[in-house]
């Protein structure tokens with residue numbers, strides 16, 4: 001299957017003048033249609049920078065970003081705006097309360113990306129109802145405002161808004177970390193359903209490996225701006241190769257409890273990861 005998202009040798013530097021630092025040091029990553037890829041890494045590893053590069057918000061200093069076979073990393077000006085308006089890639093933020101306009105009803109939010117395309121009110125109502133159905137939001141919530149919804153309902157609105165414009169790739173940045181455990185499961189199930197019904201590719205960004213189990217087909221491990229390991233979720237969970245990945249795996253309670261790690265082995269792993277981190281900083 002050809003890649004929907006193909007990131008190759010991506011380097012991104014941020015900051016100005018002497019403060020300019022390379023954040024991504026040659027990242028390779030693919031997402032196929034209908035595939036959920038987990039992107040995991042600790043805070044500051046460059047996950048959001050990678051997402052921003054895919055959205056065309058930060059330019060690569062080297063490497064390529066292709067969506068549906070089309071190079072989008074180097075787009076500028078009108079071509080870049082047209083790519084963003086086209087809606088092929090949509091972004092869902094961690095905190096829906098901050099990403100949703102508090103003064104906008106659920107209805108208006110769901111059709112936000114469509115309204116500018118000059119549709120009739122009847123078409124918009126149909127689109128809003130379709131989007132609400134897709135993300136299992138009851139129609140009686142359409143006139144409400146974000147402040148009147150639960151955290152899970154807000155995240156459904158944010159996902160519904162993204163889906164309404166018909167994206168091929170959804171980038172979800174920590175979509176469940178602000179939610180309680182049972183709501184997390186329903187949102188992750190929603191992503192699973194959407195990838196099946198819509199053949200949607202999903203890049204699921206998280207620092208919590210546990211939330212990827214049962215959802216991601218593959219996992220990409222980012223460490224200090226480099227991909228240190230890629231594998232199927234099963235490979236990553238059962239046979240992690242890189243010390244950082246092994247540390248992540250032993251930190252997931254459900255895995256840890258099945259195979260209690262030897263405390264000495266765990267300490268040794270921490271030491272290895274610490275040594276790697278200081279090597280990177282020097």
Ligand SMILES: Nc1ncnc2c1ncn2[C@@H]1O[C@H](COP(=O)(O)OP(=O)(O)OP(=O)(O)O)[C@@H](O)[C@H]1O
Nearest residue numbers: 014015023041042043044045046047048049050207
């Ligand atoms: N505009 C900027 N200028 C300079 N450095 C930046 C800028 N934005 C981010 N950085 C740095 O880039 C690095 C990666 O940040 P990024 O937000 O991509 O990490 P992350 O993995 O998404 O972290 P988190 O999980 O905390 O969101 C960090 O060290 C950050 O301080």
